[in-house]
Amino acid sequence: MQRHLISAADLTRDDAVLILDTAEEMARVADRPIKKLPTLRGRTVVNLFFEDSTRTRISFEAAEKRLSADVINFTAKGSSVSKGESLKDTAQTLEAMGVDAVVIRHGASGAPYRLATSGWIDAAVVNAGDGTHQHPTQALLDAFTMRRRLVGRDAGLGKDLDGRRITLVGDILHSRVARSNVDLLHTLGAEVTLVAPPTLLPVGVETWPCEVSYDLDSTLPKSDAVMLLRVQRERMNAAFFPTEREYSRRYGLDGERMAKMPDHAIVMHPGPMVRGMEITAEVADSDRCTAVEQVTNGVSIRMAVLYLLLGGNEPAVTHARTSEEK
Amino acid sequence: MSKILIRGAKVLGGEPQDVLIDGATIAEVGTGLSADGAEVVEAGGKVLLPGLVDLHTHLREPGREDSETVLTGTRAAASGGYTNVFAMANTFPVADTAGVVEQVWRLGRESGYCDVQPIGAVTVGLEGAKLAELGAMHESAAGVTVFSDDGKCVHDAVIMRRALEYVKAFDGVVAQHAQEPRLTEGAQMNEGVVSAELGLGGWPAVAEESVIARDVLLAEHVGSRVHICHLSTAGSVEIVRWAKSRGIDVTAEVTPHHLLLTDELVRSYNPVYKVNPPLRTERDVLALREALADGTIDIVATDHAPHPHEDKDCEWAAAAMGMVGLETALSVVQETMVETGLLDWAGVADRMSVKPARIGQATGHGRPVSAGEPANLTLVDTEYRGRVDPAGFASRSRNTPYEGRELPGRVTHTWLRGKATLVDGKLT
Numbered sequence A: 001m002q003r004h005l006i007s008a009a010d011l012t013r014d015d016a017v018l019i020l021d022t023a024e025e026m027a028r029v030a031d032r033p034i035k036k037l038p039t040l041r042g043r044t045v046v047n048l049f050f051e052d053s054t055r056t057r058i059s060f061e062a063a064e065k066r067l068s069a070d071v072i073n074f075t076a077k078g079s080s081v082s083k084g085e086s087l088k089d090t091a092q093t094l095e096a097m098g099v100d101a102v103v104i105r106h107g108a109s110g111a112p113y114r115l116a117t118s119g120w121i122d123a124a125v126v127n128a129g130d131g132t133h134q135h136p137t138q139a140l141l142d143a144f145t146m147r148r149r150l151v152g153r154d155a156g157l158g159k160d161l162d163g164r165r166i167t168l169v170g171d172i173l174h175s176r177v178a179r180s181n182v183d184l185l186h187t188l189g190a191e192v193t194l195v196a197p198p199t200l201l202p203v204g205v206e207t208w209p210c211e212v213s214y215d216l217d218s219t220l221p222k223s224d225a226v227m228l229l230r231v232q233r234e235r236m237n238a239a240f241f242p243t244e245r246e247y248s249r250r251y252g253l254d255g256e257r258m259a260k261m262p263d264h265a266i267v268m269h270p271g272p273m274v275r276g277m278e279i280t281a282e283v284a285d286s287d288r289c290t291a292v293e294q295v296t297n298g299v300s301i302r303m304a305v306l307y308l309l310l311g312g313n314e315p316a317v318t319h320a321r322t323s324e325e326k
Numbered sequence B: 001m002s003k004i005l006i007r008g009a010k011v012l013g014g015e016p017q018d019v020l021i022d023g024a025t026i027a028e029v030g031t032g033l034s035a036d037g038a039e040v041v042e043a044g045g046k047v048l049l050p051g052l053v054d055l056h057t058h059l060r061e062p063g064r065e066d067s068e069t070v071l072t073g074t075r076a077a078a079s080g081g082y083t084n085v086f087a088m089a090n091t092f093p094v095a096d097t098a099g100v101v102e103q104v105w106r107l108g109r110e111s112g113y114c115d116v117q118p119i120g121a122v123t124v125g126l127e128g129a130k131l132a133e134l135g136a137m138h139e140s141a142a143g144v145t146v147f148s149d150d151g152k153c154v155h156d157a158v159i160m161r162r163a164l165e166y167v168k169a170f171d172g173v174v175a176q177h178a179q180e181p182r183l184t185e186g187a188q189m190n191e192g193v194v195s196a197e198l199g200l201g202g203w204p205a206v207a208e209e210s211v212i213a214r215d216v217l218l219a220e221h222v223g224s225r226v227h228i229c230h231l232s233t234a235g236s237v238e239i240v241r242w243a244k245s246r247g248i249d250v251t252a253e254v255t256p257h258h259l260l261l262t263d264e265l266v267r268s269y270n271p272v273y274k275v276n277p278p279l280r281t282e283r284d285v286l287a288l289r290e291a292l293a294d295g296t297i298d299i300v301a302t303d304h305a306p307h308p309h310e311d312k313d314c315e316w317a318a319a320a321m322g323m324v325g326l327e328t329a330l331s332v333v334q335e336t337m338v339e340t341g342l343l344d345w346a347g348v349a350d351r352m353s354v355k356p357a358r359i360g361q362a363t364g365h366g367r368p369v370s371a372g373e374p375a376n377l378t379l380v381d382t383e384y385r386g387r388v389d390p391a392g393f394a395s396r397s398r399n400t401p402y403e404g405r406e407l408p409g410r411v412t413h414t415w416l417r418g419k420a421t422l423v424d425g426k427l428t
């Protein structure tokens, strides 16, 4: 493992599998009456959020607290690109307080990379989403969810997603989730297909390690998992697509479309869902939809990442691993 | 004034000759000239060029003296071998009146390091809506002949047409910063493979090319000449080549950084590589070099754009666009054009002195190195190789993309009308 987690593309297959396996161990902790590990006692983690995201911040905070870390929450809403206190000043202030890790969410692509590489601070940096660039813990929790559902909770340990067919649908252009998932799923051996109207695919996507299609219906029967990405209504005003109705008709997942998927295939959504736009309530509430599980798994994944970045080489949950090896 | 004998200089890269300066003028060029009564500069095989002329410099004064002043900017110019720079109009206040251009012109005269020719804004406040008093700026002491809203594009086709027509009355030229504003909303870097990966807003080549295509057609229609600033794409080269073949009166410039650097560097998210127009691809770089060699692109212009440290020591999206360039331009041109065999030193003199002086009607600059001509000269040690150290810059700003990079060539002497502004690499 590297010292920071900036991009899903930085993870090797073995790194990624180690994180997924460690997350399974962490998940067992969540099943205990006392959900806490002493692993990061005395270590301080700051959640530095320049962009509003209660879901992601709470998930990281839960993970940090379950590892017994001291947690500082810093929210600097709206100050991402505005003048005033800069990212550098904020980071250095936190460093002066003796922070061991910075979990950063920022509206500007590359801000976590700058933080990790500019010599501003020494702490480990975890990217909790930067602009339209990367959101690596989201990709990890998605892969974790896929492995559990498609390979098996115990059967999946030590394994990747070799040969699984994953389809991502929606606003690829503006999505850090899509970029992270394409990188990680490729590393884990999955076959990825992106489905979107051409306006919501970046120029240059042809070099990505995945297939691209404009047609959802023909892709569904060949998918083991279909991940729907949120489409913001305001994209409509910038002429990315004509109307909400037309988008739903062409790229939304409803019950009829879901029926075209293989029986074992799952429906995923990183949330928050726009019901009626990219997903109907019927699909969102069906037991094939893993949206709620993804939230649960997010905590385990973030525990695993923080543990591996900060906890060193000590096993996280000693008996969990040894009992497995017996 | 005294006499100076430059002994054994390769004039425009030719056989070594002696050049005798008497006062402000070149008195004699030949071999075995008498050193009698003259201070001798042993050139020892260095290359002698006419003083360089930069048609595109941001001196920042008035308004942003924290990043550059006319004095520090002209010192940087002399360090880089320049004897004349054209100061862009995007100052605070904007150089859109006779008063502001005269102020900049006067500051240039006082500096004494380099002639400063102000460029006037095309539209009031660079807002693209209302023509500035172009005639008044031309008739002012500054004698403006080049007009540009650089930093912003004159995007309204009617305003551009009128400006092109209007300046014909006094043989002016409009220098266009070609950037279609709607296609570049939120743009952060060249749109392509790298921007797709990095998740940075894309700046498509077509945003530049479509404006150039429109403007050469407008220039043809109204019979005006037009100059294209910092051309950066292979497609723009094709359009200018086509326009020239059609007889349209168009000239174009390329910056040193677009001749050397590509958008791959943006992967570092280091804002020192953030510039407008953005760094493009390898294919574009090669097309630009070829076009500069074959004359499709007429000149090299630096787009020297100083910014204070804090405007670059931040995340990419928050950073200012631009790079300093006066003190590294000739080295980059040597690396990309001379050492690749695309241009000889006479070609460099043409692209960096003769042609820019002609486009900007800079009298006394870009002249032949021969008897009777003004002694605006630059002596270059072309054998030198060294790493770029921004700490040694004369510019007030340090935002160079070349820090630590090895580049060839070093300007050792610059003379402005016979007065040394740079001696042995040190400003006088």
Ligand SMILES: [Zn+2]
Binding pocket: B150, B151, B152, B177, B229, B230, B276, B277
């Ligand atoms: Zn410009």
